Amino acid sequence: MTAIPARIAAFRANGADRYGLVTDDGIIDLTPEFGTRFKGLQQVIEAGALEELIRAAETRKPAFAEEDVEYLIPIAAPEKLICIGVNFPDRNAEYKDGQAQPTKPSMFIRFPRSFTGHGQNLIRPPESPQLDYEGEVTIVIGKAGRRIAREDAYDHIAALTLCNEGTIRDWVRHAKFNVTQGKNWDSTGAIGPWLVPFRDATQLDDIELTTRVNGEIRQQDRTSNMMFDFRFIVNYVSTFCTLVPGDVIVCGTPTGAGARFDPPKWLVPGDVIEVEAEGIGILRNGVEDE
Numbered sequence: 650m651t652a653i654p655a656r657i658a659a660f661r662a663n664g665a666d667r668y669g670l671v672t673d674d675g676i677i678d679l680t681p682e683f684g685t686r687f688k689g690l691q692q693v694i695e696a697g698a699l700e701e702l703i704r705a706a707e708t709r710k711p712a713f714a715e716e717d718v719e720y721l722i723p724i725a726a727p728e729k730l731i732c733i734g735v736n737f738p739d740r741n742a743e744y745k746d747g748q749a750q751p752t753k754p755s756m757f758i759r760f761p762r763s764f765t766g767h768g769q770n771l772i773r774p775p776e777s778p779q780l781d782y783e784g785e786v787t788i789v790i791g792k793a794g795r796r797i798a799r800e801d802a803y804d805h806i807a808a809l810t811l812c813n814e815g816t817i818r819d820w821v822r823h824a825k826f827n828v829t830q831g832k833n834w835d836s837t838g839a840i841g842p843w844l845v846p847f848r849d850a851t852q853l854d855d856i857e858l859t860t861r862v863n864g865e866i867r868q869q870d871r872t873s874n875m876m877f878d879f880r881f882i883v884n885y886v887s888t889f890c891t892l893v894p895g896d897v898i899v900c901g902t903p904t905g906a907g908a909r910f911d912p913p914k915w916l917v918p919g920d921v922i923e924v925e926a927e928g929i930g931i932l933r934n935g936v937e938d939e
Contacts, residue, residue: 654852654928655703657808658843659690659725659766660718666725667718668693670703671843675711676718690844691724691895694791694807699846720766722840723810724789729896730759732785732814732832733882736875736901754877754885759899763833764812767842770937771815773916774834779818780916780936783902784860784868784924786853787812788879789844790896794887802883805892808844809852811924811932812899813860815839815916818908839934840897853879856927858903862914863921870903877901 656671667680668690679702687693693702734755765771773780791807815838821831845852853872860868872878877885882900886892907914916922916936924932 654845656843656845656930657690657699657702657723658841659721659723660713661721662713662718666721669712670706671715672711676713676715677706677709678712679705679709689725691727694724694789695894697791697807699807699844703846720768720841722761722764722766723808723844724761724840724895724897726761727895727897728893729890730761730899731886731897732757732759732899733877733901734828736877737870737903738874738876750876754882756886757828757832759814759838760833762835764838764840765836765934766839767932768934769836769839770935771813771839771916771922772834772836772939773918773936774817774837774939777817777819778915778917779820779908779913780837781816781818781907782860782862782867782916782922783812783814783816783906784858785812785814785899785902786856786858786872786926786929787840787897787899788847788853788883790892790898791847791894793891793893795891797883797887797892799880799884802880803847803850803853805883805887806847806879807894808846809929810840810844811842811926811929813839813922813924813932813934814899814902818913818915839932841932842930845929852928856929859925860903860905861923861925862907862916867907867914868903868905875901
């Protein structure tokens with residue numbers, strides 16, 4: 650039997666922001682012991698203290714049931730939140746623009762406020778009905794570096810999580826060269842549900858990534874099919890900017906987003922989206938109108 654990986658979450662309970670270890674019996678609150686040292690999980694990662702938290706939880710009992718907490722995005726205010734676009738071959742083919750598979754990744758920036766936590770609703774704004782989903786594996790940097798060599802890339806990853814990189818589709822077409830407008834509406838995406846400490850390549854190199862809407866599989870592929878693998882992404886991004894602990898990189902979505910159906914399948918209030926990846930977990934969110 651495969652061991653359940655450690656799951657370290659940021660959450661709100663009893664009116665306060667906290668963090669701790671998620672177990673099958675509930676959530677072990679580690680804020681009382683570590684809160685004066687680390688305000689949040691970003692500071693834990695900066696200190697290289699994820700394993701210290703895990704060890705501390707071994708002798709403690711859960712303080713909260715999962716249903717009594719509100720999950721937050723794991724890293725509240727990263728210096729950088731970078732997204733990789735069009736990173737699966739079939740996804741490139743979806744564009745039907747006659748262009749060959751790219752040799753360099755498309756990239757864009759998102760703001761933390763555009764994401765909400767696990768279990769919370771994505772917000773559909775009144776300006777557009779075209780709220781779409783994109784399930785993605787996400788890495789969190791744990792060790793700073795510039796021009797990081799491919800062979801050293803995994804030494805710079807602290808943890809893994811998931812992202813529903815929700816998008817307002819018609820707003821990504823407002824200009825010729827950018828998608829920023831459609832990618833940064835408040836609470837249109839989600840990150841979580843927790844951080845899984847990264848320990849070896851088997852956690853990333855060939856895992857299945859699935860997105861379901863109301864139980865129907867819409868996206869499914871394996872990370873081994875990515876055009877730009879995780880080592881390349883760390884190497885490439887660190888060439889032009891210094892990666893620092895707590896930086897979040899969202900690494901691309903498979904084919905099957907709602908925009909690619911005929912007619913398109915936009916998200917509507919009441920929908921439930923699940924993004925699942927082997928060894929990481931399930932990120933689940935509903936939808937509501939603003």
